[in-house]
Amino acid sequence: MFRFVKRGAIEYLEAEEISALGFVTHAFCTRQGGVSEGPFSDLNVGDRVGDREEDVRRNLALVGEAFSIREGRLMLMRQIHGNSIRVIDGDSPLPREAPECDGMITDRPGAALGIRTADCVPLFFVDRARRVIGAAHAGWRGVALGMAARMVDALRERFSSRNEDILAVIGPAIGPCCYEVDAPVVAALSSRREAGSFLIPCPEKDRWMLDLALANRLQLLERGLREENIMSAGFCTACRQDLFFSHRAGRGRTGRQLNVLMLRT
Ligand SMILES: [Zn+2]
Secondary structure: OEEEEEEOOEEEEEEHHHHOOOOEEEEEEOOOOOOOOHHHOOOOOOOOOOOOHHHHHHHHHHHHHHOOOOOOOEEOOEOOOOOOEEEEOOOOOOOOOOOEOOEEEEOOOOOEEEEEEOOOEEEEEEEOOOOEEEEEEEOHHHHHOOHHHHHHHHHHHHHOOOHHHEEEEEOOEOOOOOOEEOHHHHHHHOOOOOHHHHEEEOOOOOOEEEOHHHHHHHHHHHOOOOHHHEEEOOOEOOOOOOOOOOOOOOOOOOOOEEEEEEEOO
16 A cells, blocks of 8 residues: 655655565655756756756755755666666675666665656565665666566575565556557567566557556566565556656656665664
8 A cells, every 4th residue: 555645845655565664764755845946846856857956956955854864875876777786785885976777775774775767667675574675767678678577686696585575666657548659669578478468559550558567567476576565556657747757748858756765774
C-alpha cells in the first residue's frame, strides 16, 4: 500500500511495507514543495534541464532538511540509461561527484541514494535481513539492458542477499495509458521474456503502448523475487502532472523529481 505523506512543504509517496521496517527512510517525492518556477515548478532536482542552478540547489537543501540527510550524504547519479551499478560498501569512500551509473547499492547508514526521474521508473530495493539498500533508474533502455535483474544479482553477489529477503518498490512512472513507443523501442525489448504482456499494440500501425512498471516487475519475478515483495505505486507521471514531472507530457521541457532511499543511522 502506498500513501502520500507531507514533511514541511514536501509531499511524497511512501510504501507502507518499507516504512514498517523501521530502519529505512524513503520517499518518492512529488513536484510539490520546492522553489523552482515555470515548467520546473516546484521541486525540480534536475541540474541539466534548464532550471536556475540556485533553485535546484535550494530544492536539494529542502529535501536534505526534510529527510534529515546530512550535508554531502545525498548521492545522486549521472544517469545515462545504462545498466552499470556502483556499490558503496564497508569503508569505501562516498563519491564526491555524481558517478556515471544508473544504480547504486549501499549498506552504509546515513548514505542517501537519489534517483532523478520524469517518466522513467525509479526502483528501490531493501534487503530486510542484511540491511542493504539499492536504488536504480530503469526506462525502456534500462529494461532492455536488464537493469532490475542486475540489481538483484548485485545484491546476491556482493551482499549474499536471499531472494526472499528482498523487497522491491516500483515508483511513479509513465503508464501504459500514455507511453506510446515505436518500432525501434519494440525491437530493443522484444527479446525480453513476456514482452507481449508489457507491449500492447495500438490500432495504428507500428505503434505500441509500453508498460514500464510491468516490464520491471516481470524482470524481478524472473530473478526470483516474491510477488508479494514487489510493490508498485501505480501512478502515471504523464496523467498526473499536478503531482509529477513528465518528460513526455511536458514535451521535454520539465523538471525531475527526486526518489530517495536511506538506511537510518
Ligand atoms: Zn497516463
